[in-house]
Each structure stands twice: as C-alpha cells, then as structure tokens.
Amino acid sequence: MSPAETVHVPLDGGRAYDILVGRGLLAGIGPRVAELGARAVAVVSDTTVAGLYGEAVLGSLREAGLRAGLVTVAPGEGSKSYATLAAVCDGLLAERIERRDLVLALGGGVVGDLAGFAAAILRRGVRFVQAPTSLLAQVDSSVGGKTGINSPHGKNLVGAFHQPVLVLADTATLDSLTPREMRAGYAEVAKYGLIDDPAFFAWCEARFGEIFAGGPARETAVAACCRAKAGVVVRDEREDGERALLNLGHTFAHALERLTNYDSARLVHGEAVAIGLALAFRFSARLGLCPGQEAGRVANHLALAGLPTTLRAVPGGCGDADSLLDAMRQDKKVRDGALTFILARGIGRSFIAPGIDPGEVRAFLADELERDPRS
Ligand SMILES: NC(=O)c1ccc[n+]([C@@H]2O[C@H](COP(=O)([O-])OP(=O)(O)OC[C@H]3O[C@@H](n4cnc5c(N)ncnc54)[C@H](O)[C@@H]3O)[C@@H](O)[C@H]2O)c1
Ligand SMILES: O=C(O)C(=O)C[C@@H](O)[C@H](O)[C@H](O)COP(=O)(O)O
Numbered sequence: 001m002s003p004a005e006t007v008h009v010p011l012d013g014g015r016a017y018d019i020l021v022g023r024g025l026l027a028g029i030g031p032r033v034a035e036l037g038a039r040a041v042a043v044v045s046d047t048t049v050a051g052l053y054g055e056a057v058l059g060s061l062r063e064a065g066l067r068a069g070l071v072t073v074a075p076g077e078g079s080k081s082y083a084t085l086a087a088v089c090d091g092l093l094a095e096r097i098e099r100r101d102l103v104l105a106l107g108g109g110v111v112g113d114l115a116g117f118a119a120a121i122l123r124r125g126v127r128f129v130q131a132p133t134s135l136l137a138q139v140d141s142s143v144g145g146k147t148g149i150n151s152p153h154g155k156n157l158v159g160a161f162h163q164p165v166l167v168l169a170d171t172a173t174l175d176s177l178t179p180r181e182m183r184a185g186y187a188e189v190a191k192y193g194l195i196d197d198p199a200f201f202a203w204c205e206a207r208f209g210e211i212f213a214g215g216p217a218r219e220t221a222v223a224a225c226c227r228a229k230a231g232v233v234v235r236d237e238r239e240d241g242e243r244a245l246l247n248l249g250h251t252f253a254h255a256l257e258r259l260t261n262y263d264s265a266r267l268v269h270g271e272a273v274a275i276g277l278a279l280a281f282r283f284s285a286r287l288g289l290c291p292g293q294e295a296g297r298v299a300n301h302l303a304l305a306g307l308p309t310t311l312r313a314v315p316g317g318c319g320d321a322d323s324l325l326d327a328m329r330q331d332k333k334v335r336d337g338a339l340t341f342i343l344a345r346g347i348g349r350s351f352i353a354p355g356i357d358p359g360e361v362r363a364f365l366a367d368e369l370e371r372d373p374r375s
C-alpha cells in the first residue's frame with residue numbers, strides 16, 4: 001500500500017526521516033521496517049492496541065524475515081512512570097534487542113513517549129520506529145523526538161530528545177479509537193491553527209466533522225499537522241526558541257494533568273490541552289493582548305468539538321489557584337524561576353512571553369475557578 005502523503009523531516013547528521021500517512025499502511029509495515037536494516041524488532045504497545053493490531057504487525061514483521069517480539073504495558077497515562085519504564089527496558093533486554101536492532105512503538109502518545117525514551121537509554125541508544133494509532137499521536141507526539149515519562153513533580157520531567165527513524169501513521173487505525181480519544185487528539189490539531197495558521201483553523205472549523213468521521217479530510221489534517229510540526233522541529237529541534245510555540249496551552253494543561261494524578265479516567269492530555277488553549281486565549285485577552293472575541297471563538301469551537309474549556313469541567317476538581325501556580329513552577333519553560341507562557345495576539349498569532357507576573361496568573365486562575373463550565 002503506498003502512502004497517501006509523505007512528509008520528510010530533513011534533520012542533519014543522518015537523522016532525516018519520513019512520516020508516511022495513509023489508510024491501511026500497517027499491513028505493509030514489515031517490508032518498510034526490514035529496509036531499515038535491523039535483524040530483530042521489539043514492538044512496544046499497550047494491551048488495548050496490542051489486542052487490536054499486535055498480531056497483524058508481528059505477522060508482517062516476521063513475514064519480512066525479522067525476529068519480532070512484543071512488550072506490553074497497561075493503557076493510560078499512568079504507564080509513563082519510572083516503574084513501567086524499568087519493565088519496558090527489561091522487556092527489551094529479554095527480547096535481546098541489540099544496538100543495530102529496532103524498537104517499534106505501536107500505540108498512542110503514551111506508548112510513543114515511553115518506548116521512545118526506553119530506546120534512547122537502552123544500551124545507550126537504539127533506533128526506534130513510531131507507528132502511532134491515536135489521532136493525537138499521528139498529528140503530534142510521533143513527530144519531533146520528544147520522549148519521556150512523568151514524575152510526581154510534573155509532566156514529562158524525565159526524558160530525552162531521540163528522533164524516530166520512521167513514522168508510519170495508518171489512519172484506518174483511528175476507526176477503532178473511542179470518541180473521547182478522537183476528540184482529545186483533535187485539541188492538538190486545532191492547536192496548529194491557533195499557533196500560526198489562521199486559515200488552517202478556519203478549515204478545521206468547517207471540516208472537523210469529516211476528520212472525526214474519516215475520509216480524505218482526516219489524511220489532509222494529519223499530513224498538514226505533521227508538515228507544520230516537522231518545519232518547527234527542523235528549525236529548532238531542542239526548543240531553544242520557536243519550538244516552545246508547540247507548547248501553546250500546555251503550561252496550564254500539564255499542571256492540570258499533575259493535579260489529577262495523571263489519571264486518564266479523569267482527564268487525558270488532549271482534554272487538558274483543550275482547557276489550556278481556552279485559558280491561554282482568555283489570559284491573553286485579560287492582559288489586553290488579544291480581542292476577547294477571538295478568545296470566545298477559540299473556546300466555542302473547542303466546545304463544539306465536544307472538548308472541555310474551563311477549569312471546573314475537570315472531573316473531581318483540579319485544586320485551587322495556589323496549587324495550580326505551584327505545579328506551573330515546574331514547567332520546563334521556566335527560566336531563572338520566572339514563568340514563560342505561550343500567549344496570542346489573535347488566532348494564528350501566538351508568541352513566547354517570558355517573565356509573566358505570577359500574581360497576574362494567580363488572579364486569573366482564581367477567576368477562572370469561578371467560571372461556569374457551560375460558559
Ligand atoms: N512527544 C511529544 O511530542 C508529545 C506530543 C503530544 C502529546 N504527547 C504525549 O502523548 C500522550 C497522550 O497520547 P494519546 O492521547 O495518544 O494517549 P494514549 O497513548 O493513552 O492513547 C489513548 C487511548 O487510546 C487507546 N488507543 C490508542 N490507539 C487506539 C486505536 N487505534 N484503537 C483503539 N484504542 C486506541 C489507548 O489504548 C489509550 O487507552 C501524553 O502522555 C502526552 O504527554 C507527547
Ligand atoms: O513537540 C513539542 O515540542 C510539543 O510541545 C508538543 C506538545 O503537544 C507535547 O505535549 C509535548 O510533549 C510537550 O512537551 P514538553 O516539553 O512541554 O513536555
């Protein structure tokens with residue numbers, strides 16, 4: 001099966017790779033991985049995804065002459081932990097994955113971040129392939145080489161930059177995603193428009209239903225997001241500058257994920273991002289940077305897509321303003337103790353705002369905690 005779209009990521013030092021996007025690509029994953037020159041492959045997946053696609057992937061790899069084994073973890077954000085990382089590393093060693101072999105992450109962003117980090121540290125670094133199966137992973141987490149796990153101190157605080165050697169996004173796998181996980185992934189799709197592409201945001205407003213339903217708009221959206229992210233990553237791989245824009249909404253989102261104990265039953269990353277995007281725009285409006293009408297348009301669209309947009313929409317609550325502010329102090333964009341936010345002058349006009357006054361943030365959060373979740 002030939003891909004509907006190929007996005008090239010032209011990193012230097014022999015680290016360039018392709019992102020293949022199309023329906024049905026998993027069936028042909030074996031020959032594509034065999035071309036990479038490994039002898040053995042360890043597929044890392046969660047039990048849900050392994051149950052759906054594990055046998056087909058292992059079969060395709062074996063048919064292509066590769067030795068292939070499977071390492072599984074429990075589904076959900078809780079697996080981005082020290083304990084699961086240790087279990088995955090030992091599972092890969094038990095599979096006798098050597099330095100020239102491959103790790104293949106088959107699953108959503110949790111599996112991709114976890115397996116990618118295990119690959120980064122196993123025998124001091126083995127190559128890995130991303131086969132993302134959630135919308136979020138296809139449009140965001142499988143691209144760009146950020147890998148890692150969570151700490152009780154904060155989200156993604158332990159990790160490494162480790163680029164995949166291939167990304168293979170089979171958009172047909174999204175047909176088995178739950179509606180909740182599809183909506184969550186959509187928050188990161190909308191994010192690309194909000195960062196710097198107002199025309200893409202307007203396209204999303206008009207076509208988001210088709211992305212959810214499947215069909216050509218889905219591949220178009222996945223490839224557009226991958227193209228946008230690849231461009232940023234090539235210009236600023238290690239987030240010395242521009243890449244921080246991809247963090248729009250995430251200072252709020254990561255604090256919420258920590259305060260809900262990374263409990264996917266309460267809040268998943270994409271839902272936290274949706275709340276974070278709405279907050280980033282409302283905070284920008286409060287600071288007089290962005291018209292309130294634009295902030296309203298953002299929240300309305302996310303709500304129309306079935307996403308939460310307020311702090312009080314977090315099931316079980318998310319703590320008070322001080323707890324939220326305290327969680328934000330561990331954000332990786334903090335410089336010399338000062339908070340950095342990604343703010344916006346309007347839709348598609350985001351920018352990096354260092355040195356934000358914590359008092360302003362605290363007052364904003366206190367007001368937001370009073371906001372009706374239906375508003
Ligand atoms: N590295 C990065 O650049 C980056 C970018 C964005 C997000 N992330 C991380 O990604 C994670 C979130 O990823 P996610 O939203 O994919 O969550 P996830 O990996 O937990 O997957 C969501 C759920 O969907 C299930 N699932 C996945 N694919 C499926 C399919 N095809 N059919 C049926 N069920 C399927 C999984 O079992 C899981 O229960 C977070 O940890 C976030 O921090 C990383
Ligand atoms: O790739 C990036 O850079 C991003 O910021 C993408 C985000 O959507 C993603 O959630 C990422 O994991 C956040 O990175 P972090 O450095 O804030 O942990």
Ligand SMILES: [Zn+2]
Pocket residue numbers: 140188250269273
């Ligand atoms: Zn994200």
